[in-house]
Amino acid sequence: MPRATINDVADLAGVSIKTVSRVVNREPHVRDATREKVNTAISKLNYRPNLSARNLASHNAHLIILVYDDPDAYHLPSAGFVIKMQQGALRACRSANYELLIHPCDYRSKDVGSELKALAEQIRPTGIVLAAPLSNMPKVVGAIEATGAPFVQLSPGQESRSRFSVTTNDREISAKMTCYLASLGHKKIAFITGHQAHKAVANRFEGYKDGLLQSGLKFSARLVASGDNSLVSGEMAAAKVLEQKLRPTAIFAANDDMAAGVMRYAYKNGINVPGQLSVAGCDDITLAQQVYPALTTIRQPLAAMAELAVMALIDKSGPHVSAKGAKVVPGTLQLRESTGPVAAD
Amino acid sequence: MPRATINDVADLAGVSIKTVSRVVNREPHVRDATREKVNTAISKLNYRPNLSARNLASHNAHLIILVYDDPDAYHLPSAGFVIKMQQGALRACRSANYELLIHPCDYRSKDVGSELKALAEQIRPTGIVLAAPLSNMPKVVGAIEATGAPFVQLSPGQESRSRFSVTTNDREISAKMTCYLASLGHKKIAFITGHQAHKAVANRFEGYKDGLLQSGLKFSARLVASGDNSLVSGEMAAAKVLEQKLRPTAIFAANDDMAAGVMRYAYKNGINVPGQLSVAGCDDITLAQQVYPALTTIRQPLAAMAELAVMALIDKSGPHVSAKGAKVVPGTLQLRESTGPVAAD
DNA sequence: GTGAAAGCGCTAACAC
DNA sequence: GTGTTAGCGCTTTCAC
Numbered sequence: 001m002p003r004a005t006i007n008d009v010a011d012l013a014g015v016s017i018k019t020v021s022r023v024v025n026r027e028p029h030v031r032d033a034t035r036e037k038v039n040t041a042i043s044k045l046n047y048r049p050n051l052s053a054r055n056l057a058s059h060n061a062h063l064i065i066l067v068y069d070d071p072d073a074y075h076l077p078s079a080g081f082v083i084k085m086q087q088g089a090l091r092a093c094r095s096a097n098y099e100l101l102i103h104p105c106d107y108r109s110k111d112v113g114s115e116l117k118a119l120a121e122q123i124r125p126t127g128i129v130l131a132a133p134l135s136n137m138p139k140v141v142g143a144i145e146a147t148g149a150p151f152v153q154l155s156p157g158q159e160s161r162s163r164f165s166v167t168t169n170d171r172e173i174s175a176k177m178t179c180y181l182a183s184l185g186h187k188k189i190a191f192i193t194g195h196q197a198h199k200a201v202a203n204r205f206e207g208y209k210d211g212l213l214q215s216g217l218k219f220s221a222r223l224v225a226s227g228d229n230s231l232v233s234g235e236m237a238a239a240k241v242l243e244q245k246l247r248p249t250a251i252f253a254a255n256d257d258m259a260a261g262v263m264r265y266a267y268k269n270g271i272n273v274p275g276q277l278s279v280a281g282c283d284d285i286t287l288a289q290q291v292y293p294a295l296t297t298i299r300q301p302l303a304a305m306a307e308l309a310v311m312a313l314i315d316k317s318g319p320h321v322s323a324k325g326a327k328v329v330p331g332t333l334q335l336r337e338s339t340g341p342v343a344a345d
Numbered sequence: 346m347p348r349a350t351i352n353d354v355a356d357l358a359g360v361s362i363k364t365v366s367r368v369v370n371r372e373p374h375v376r377d378a379t380r381e382k383v384n385t386a387i388s389k390l391n392y393r394p395n396l397s398a399r400n401l402a403s404h405n406a407h408l409i410i411l412v413y414d415d416p417d418a419y420h421l422p423s424a425g426f427v428i429k430m431q432q433g434a435l436r437a438c439r440s441a442n443y444e445l446l447i448h449p450c451d452y453r454s455k456d457v458g459s460e461l462k463a464l465a466e467q468i469r470p471t472g473i474v475l476a477a478p479l480s481n482m483p484k485v486v487g488a489i490e491a492t493g494a495p496f497v498q499l500s501p502g503q504e505s506r507s508r509f510s511v512t513t514n515d516r517e518i519s520a521k522m523t524c525y526l527a528s529l530g531h532k533k534i535a536f537i538t539g540h541q542a543h544k545a546v547a548n549r550f551e552g553y554k555d556g557l558l559q560s561g562l563k564f565s566a567r568l569v570a571s572g573d574n575s576l577v578s579g580e581m582a583a584a585k586v587l588e589q590k591l592r593p594t595a596i597f598a599a600n601d602d603m604a605a606g607v608m609r610y611a612y613k614n615g616i617n618v619p620g621q622l623s624v625a626g627c628d629d630i631t632l633a634q635q636v637y638p639a640l641t642t643i644r645q646p647l648a649a650m651a652e653l654a655v656m657a658l659i660d661k662s663g664p665h666v667s668a669k670g671a672k673v674v675p676g677t678l679q680l681r682e683s684t685g686p687v688a689a690d
Numbered sequence: 691g692t693g694a695a696a697g698c699g700c701t702a703a704c705a706c
Numbered sequence: 707g708t709g710t711t712a713g714c715g716c717t718t719t720c721a722c
Contacts, residue, residue, distance in 0.1 A: 003469070005715055016693045021717065029691050048467045052406065053715035055397035056698050071428050079424035079631060083416050086447065099468070101444055102431065121348070122393045123444070231635055257635075264637045267612070286424060287635065290576055290602075292609045350699055361709045366701065374707055398699035401714045 004045035013041035024049055051099075061125050063099045064089065064310050067116060068131035070104035077131070078257055080285035081302065085131060085154070088306030096314050098126065107134050107197060113143035120147040127151060127313030127321065129306065135165070136199040150321045152309040157199020159326040164319075166309045166327045170200050171207040173298050173331045177252060177280055178211025180333060185342035186250040186278060190223040190241040192234055192262070194254035201229065204254045204282060222246050227258045234261025242271075249277060249342045256281035256288045256297055263291050263338065274340035284334050293337035301329045349390035358386035369394055396444075406470050408444045409434065409655050412461060413476035415449035422476070423602055425630035426647065430476060430499070433651030441659050443471065452479050452542060458488035465492040472496060472658030472666065474651065480510070481544040495666045497654040502544020504671040509664075511654045511672045515545055516552040518643050518676045522597060522625055523556025525678060530687035531595040531623060535568040535586040537579055537607070539599035546574065549599045549627060567591050572603045579606025587616075594622060594687045601626035601633045601642055608636050608683065619685035629679050638682035646674045 006024075010017040015038060022030050023038040030038075041047070055061050066089050071079050086102065093100045103119060105112055112134065120128060128151040134140045135153035141163075144151050153165035181189050191208045194201030205224075212219050222244065225237035234253055238261060241248055253259035259281030266273050273279055273293060281288060284299040308329060312321045319327055351369075355362040360383060367375050368383040375383075386392070400406050411434050416424050431447065438445045448464060450457055457479065465473060473496040479485045480498035486508075489496050498510035526534050536553045539546030550569075557564050567589065570582035579598055583606065586593055598604035604626030611618050618624055618638060626633060629644040653674060657666045664672055 003466070007715080017716080018693055018718090019691085022692085025717090031691065034691080046466070048463075050401070050715050051468065052397045052400035053698090054717075056395070056401050056700085057715075057717040059698075059717090061397065070432070072432055079428040083424040083427060087415070087417055087449070090447070090449065099446055102435070102447060104432070104435065118393075121391070123396060124348070260635060264635075267637055287632070290605060290609075290632065292612055352699080362700080363702095363709060364707085367708085370701085376707060379707080395699050398714090399701075401716085402699080402701040404701095404714075 003050070004047040006047075006049070008045055009038065009041045009047050012045060013037045061123060062097065063101055063123065063125045064093055064313055065101045065103055065119065065123060065125045065128045066131070066306070067103045067105065067119075067128060067134060069107045069134060072104075078283075078285050078287065080287065081283065084285075084302040085306045088303030088308075089129060089310045091303070092307045092310035092314070098310075098314055100310075101125070105134075107137065107140075112137075113139045116140060117143045117147055120144060120149040125149060127310075129154060129309045129313070131155070132157065132200050133195070133197040137197070150313055152312055152321060154305060154309055155200040157201075157203060162324060164312060164321045164324055164326075166305045166312070166329065167200070168300055168305065168329055168331045170203040170331070171210065173333070174204040174207025174252075174282070175211035175214060176207075177282075177298055177333060178208050179215050180335075181250045181252060181278060181280060181339065182211070182215035182217060184250070184278065184340065186248075187217060187342070188223060188246065188248040188250070189217065190225065190248035190251045192237040192241075192251065192253040192258050193224065193226045194258070195227075195229040198229065201254050208252060220246065223248055227253070227261075229255050229257060231257045231261040231264070234258025235265045236261075238262040238265035242269075242277075250280070250339070251277065252280045254282055256283045256285050256295060259295055259297065259338075260287055260291050263295070273338050276343055278339040278342075280339055288334070288336070291338075296336045296339040297334050299332045299334045301331060305329050348395075349392040351392075351394070353390055354383065354386045354392050357390060358383045406468060407442065408446055408468065408470045409438055409658060410446045410448055410464065410468065410470045410473045411476070411651070412448045412450065412464075412473060412479060414452045414479060417449075423628075423630050423632065425632065426628065429630075429647040430651045433648030433653075434474060434655045436648070437652045437655035437659070443655075443659055445655075446470070450479075452482065452485075457482075458484045461485060462488045462492055465489060465494040470494060472655075474499060474654045474658070476500070477502065477545050478540070478542040482542070495658055497657055497666060499650060499654055500545040502548060507669060509657060509666045509669055509671075511650045511657070511674065512545070513645055513650065513674055513676045515548040515676070516555065518678070519549040519552025519597075519627070520556035520559060521552075522627075522643055522678060523553050524560050525680070526595045526597060526623060526625060526684065527556070527560035527562055529595070529623065529685065531593075532562060532687070533568060533591065533593040533595070534562065535570065535593035535596045537582040537586075537596065537598040537603050538569065538571045539603070540572075540574040543574065546599050553597060565591065568593055572598070572606075574600050574602060576602045576606040576609070579603025580610045581606075583607040583610035587614075587622075595625070595684070596622065597625045597627075599627055601628045601630045601640060604640055604642065604683075605632055605636050608640070618683055621688055623684040623687075625684055633679070633681070636683075641681045641684040642679050644677045644679045646676060650674045 227233035288295040572578035626642040633640040
């Protein structure tokens with residue numbers, strides 16, 4: 001049987017289609033009795049509004065596009081990271097009866113800009129959520145801005161006063177983690193930096209330096225190694241900082257994957273964690289609880305951030321894209337088993 | 346500026362909108378010269394067809410819904426598992442200019458059936474891809490079937506002749522893995538079963554038994570422990586089979602998460618892998634290469650399966666939903682470092 | 691409070 | 707080969 005239309009409902013309820021439309025869209029100015037009649041007809045006919053028709057007439061696709069770097073293309077976002085984002089975005093979409101379209105892409109491709117431009121023009125979504133590191137690439141942001149589609153940047157690394165973004169307190173919380181390690185008695189705390197393209201991750205390095213300062217510790221370049229956010233790079237960075245005279249007793253990695261790499265190095269080389277070496281990460285992805293011992297890390301409120309971003313796009317109440325500026329959802333320390341007091345010499 | 350419509354293009358090219366429509370949809374019966382003119386106008390105006398209008402007129406949403414169990418709700422699908430599925434589905438969608446809508450849900454909820462029914466009726470997608478374990482729940486499958494929406498079951502565990510499904514050779518390949526372990530000299534090979542709801546995972550247990558038979562080994566219930574697909578359950582299952590007199594020298598887990606749990610147990614208890622214990626998993630999720638030593642496992646061609654499922658929904662050529670029956674995409678053994686020859690006594 | 695009429699931008703069916 | 711004419715099912719505008 002063909003699906004019931006707004007006309008069928010109107011006929012059955014003995015009203016005009018406009019009234020049905022009002023009821024469906026929860027508009028005011030409908031008498032309760034009328035509303036009742038219409039609702040009865042709706043459920044009797046099992047009526048559901050046709051989205052395409054609604055979108056065509058209202059010039060609103062009722063659709064959000066979530067754009068992020070493809071976990072397969074490189075090792076930037078881990079699968080758990082993406083899933084968390086999707087969950088937050090979906091939560092917001094569902095509560096407002098919007099649909100979510102996902103669009104992973106390769107941030108390294110020359111054409112991301114035009115690819116996303118075409119996407120926005122083709123779909124004409126209600127809004128776009130742009131995840132890091134795409135959110136901190138001027139070419140990408142510029143391309144989307146040019147289409148006129150409303151968009152929110154997730155963790156752009158550096159806020160723009162003229163756009164709307166949602167971030168977390170990377171720098172502050174990283175300082176706090178560093179202070180925590182120092183409070184355990186660690187004097188030589190190494191840091192593994194993350195991927196170049198990812199500005200938000202770079203902020204964590206600044207936080208590390210802040211933390212050293214706050215704890216009265218001296219910064220040493222020899223206690224810093226660079227990674228690219230991947231587990232292997234963490235493993236190699238661990239080798240670099242641990243195979244030298246100035247040997248750290250704690251390592252703080254800019255993300256969990258690299259921290260897991262550090263633990264893998266420790267395991268291979270018979271170094272006890274946290275007995276001989278404390279390890280801390282950042283993000284709190286699933287992996288953090290799968291490694292042994294479970295990883296002390298910084299819980300990044302990714303789902304909440306994505307949810308807030310979508311809300312800003314679709315909700316009239318609450319913070320709105322048009323407001324510009326940055327909304328900060330603070331992260332928190334997750335103390336687990338991979339960190340402990342410094343060993344007596 | 347408002348977006349160009351098909352009328353603008355027709356005007357500029359000096360043809361009718363129908364001709365423009367033909368060019369856009371790559372229909373035949375258009376002279377090359379005319380096509381050329383239209384294409385020029387299209388790019389000059391940067392014209393993109395309005396999807397809502399197209400869908401409304403053509404009664405096709407050009408949209409696929411991917412339904413799977415929410416990784417957050419329980420520990421059934423790991424994030425990597427979901428991402429792989431999404432990637433395959435997206436690949437197929439993009440090549441055909443379809444959009445993908447994701448819909449994670451909780452398979453344990455009483456209302457999944459009606460939830461999915463409402464979804465299908467509301468969106469009226471071109472088709473639905475239903476992942477395991479939802480794909481093997483009669484209530485869920487029945488609800489979707491009732492809407493009349495075309496759908497494909499992913500790994501339903503047991504094939505139906507009256508529906509279309511895409512599966513992998515769980516049983517055969519698990520037998521092969523068991524034989525491989527036996528070929529390394531292992532005589533006592535334990536198995537950790539997976540989650541009840543997941544029929545496809547149960548097939549792996551059958552494959553394990555087949556493999557024992559093929560290798561001339563005897564099945565013993567004491568070498569079997571049950572898990573629920575989660576890492577912790579694998580850890581507990583390892584404890585069960587290893588803390589007994591009939592101690593296995595190899596453990597084959599029905600998925601990678603549980604295999605990682607086994608390795609975690611081994612690590613905690615000073616058991617060398619693969620020196621004293623060989624460990625094998627199934628799925629080949631990212632985690633398999635993140636644990637140390639890297640996990641020998643069965644590579645499940647999840648992306649390929651999802652891609653094939655979507656193709657069946659949208660592509661006229663190639664296998665089509667209407668064909669019914671099951672398409673099998675074979676898995677393969679991934680030999681890594683967690684398995685080795687049995688230790689001399 | 692409610693309704694009538696006019697589209698939204700496209701495809702389908704059929705004419706030429 | 708190409709064009710004309712009707713809708714698709716809804717929202718919008720404005721009248722009452």
